Amino acid sequence: MNDRAGSSRGRDARRSPPVTRRPLTRALPLAALLLAGFVFGCSGSVVRSQLPDPAQMLDEGSWYAREAWPHDGHPIESEHFAVYSDGAGMEARARLASLAEDVYAEVVDEMGVDPAAMFRFPPDQEKIDLYANRYNVLEGGGARGYYAGAIIWSFDNESGQGNMSVPAVRVALKHELVHVVEALLKGRYVGDIAVDDPRRMPVWFSEGTAEAMSGGSALGAPRTLDQMNALVSRYGRINPISWRVDLPPSDAVLDAYAGYYYPMAQLAIEYLLDPSGLGRSPKDLAAVMLDIGNDVPFEVAFEAHTGIAEADYEEQFFGLMDGYLPQSEPPLEAIAVGLAVLLGAALMAGTVVVSYRRWPAAIPRSEAGGSGWSRLSRIGFRAEIAASAVGAAGFTGLLVVQIAFSDLAPYAPRLRGYLLAALYLIVSGTTLTWAIRRWAAEERVAYLIPLLVVVATITAIVAVGVMF
């Protein structure tokens, strides 16, 4: 983190944790690569956009407090935002501005903030700057919020960093806009205040609030004691309330941030907000931020608006969680997934058996008066159908299990993934049924039809890659 304690830059530019590579896409890379190679090899129209002409770029912007990135001189403005970029398309900027307006309205409403009365913008700014980076890359990935601005990847980003699906951008944007609201309520960077100054807001509160409000841009807060203990045994029993300043950046820290610090800080804030915790509201969190802007020490503001002293919360944290989190959840998800996989396999087997009975490929054609298929070709055909059916059912099962049990972000479109698996099974079953029927009609093309299952499988792999 460049904004860690004591750094000379010392700006309050909070980050979202890096986007980690998901196991789901790792499971299916080869086929996707093959297909990608095929698509790019066949298509002459796939052209990467041109980098903007450096001579046209303007060397200025509020984000220079973070990154010295010029912009292309064509910002677009919406009611509350000015969207700058290093070359994002106008449509991509408009999409980001429109999403930002949505998210902004949500944050302001949930935190009970009155922007006209409470926000203190820098003197030269009236709107929140968004830098939509298309080519530039933030060190460590993710997005950044700062005083009256945020840096986030554009919807047409070409750096390969950042998930461009709307749910992923929305969560990252909300996380950063919570930081922006925090900075506007305080009316300054945190870095203008020394680390040991009592008015400095601790990182756990800032990141925990951004994670709790956005639903979690990392892996989300642990939901059971078993889950929390698993995190503790992996990363150590680190008290989230003791996370007051950013840690010096390293690969290990980035991993611990995404896997432990952000989820545990989210849990710490969620406990404050939950009616079965301390029952406070995001309005109380905003009140803490506003107090800090009026030079009230954080400890004083925190206790006044949450009803617990920060030092007591730190001391009692794990004890409070013992009483708050349930021990574990019944393995309902595992049972449901197991049943779904069994049902899928049974459906596929049933489809094949029923269609054999209906269009009996088993009858030797010579006996049935046809032109006659040899015994060997019948065996070959049946083996092909059986292998395709087992493969399709197995792939469906693998897909469902991966979606259910991979470390996906809370916003990952799991439901759409399950629907895709169901659709894939239906398409495969229909294809094999059709092949058997073709066989009954004595058409050699029947042999080729099961290959469509391979096409369906590759299509499903690509769809999963896009989705997650």
Ligand SMILES: [Zn+2]
């Ligand atoms: Zn953050």
